[in-house]
Amino acid sequence: MRPRPQYGEYATPEEQRAAIRAPADHEELTAASGYAAAHPPRPTTTAARPSRTADRIITIALLAYGLVTVLSTVPQIWDFTDFAKTWMELAGIDATFTNTAQGDLWGRIGAIVFAAGWVLTAVVSWRSLRARRLTWWIPLVGAIVTFMAMTVCLVVPLLGDPAVVSHFGG
Structure with missing residues (x-):
């Protein structure tokens, strides 16, 4: 047996394993035993995934903010006639919303x-x-896509109202 390598000298793989007490890898075991195994051995350790604490906090905060937004918006658009009245006042349209049947239907579809x-x-x-993947972007993309779909649902009855159409020059 060779003496322990000095600083700067290279140890053989066997000497390295002996120094760190690591088992031989699968290829060396197969070659040493003279037979090929049907399945390679499973790794004894797995790489630790990052905990992503900040990502979790941001994701949960965005979902909580989204939930508050949904819970406060759904009752407003469920009663679409009142929503349209408020929207028309804010838009400076001095008229009454008359497309109530279509508004009720599309307001409820938008809420759902x-x-x-x-x-x-x-x-x-x-x-x-x-799965410990990076997640903070999912609530943002979900909010954008959902808001765009809901906006389409709200615009349909508004543009079906003659007062809104005439106000915007239609």
């Missing part, structure tokens, strides 16, 4: 789309958090 979008975003975010 908004709530379902948040639920879907929360589920996807939760799965991504459990």
Whole structure:
């Protein structure tokens, strides 16, 4: 047996394993035993994934903010006639919203789309958090997509109202 290597000298792989008490790798064991194994051995350790604490906090905060937004918006757009009246006042339209039947239908569809979008975003975010992947962007993208879909639902009855169309020069 050779003496322990000095600083700057190279040790053989066997000497390195003996020094750190690591088992031989699969290829060396197979060659030493003279047979090929049907399955390679499973790794004894796995690389630790980062905990991503900041990502978790940001994701949960964004989902909480989204939930508060959904819970405060859904009742407003569920009663679409009142929502349209307020919107028309803010837009400077001095008229009464008359497209109430279509408004009620599309307001409720918009409310359901908004709530379902948040639920879907929360589920996807939760799965991504459990897999320890970077997740903070999912609530942002979910909010943008959901808000755009809900906006389409709200614009349909508004543009179907003659007062709104005439105000914008239609």
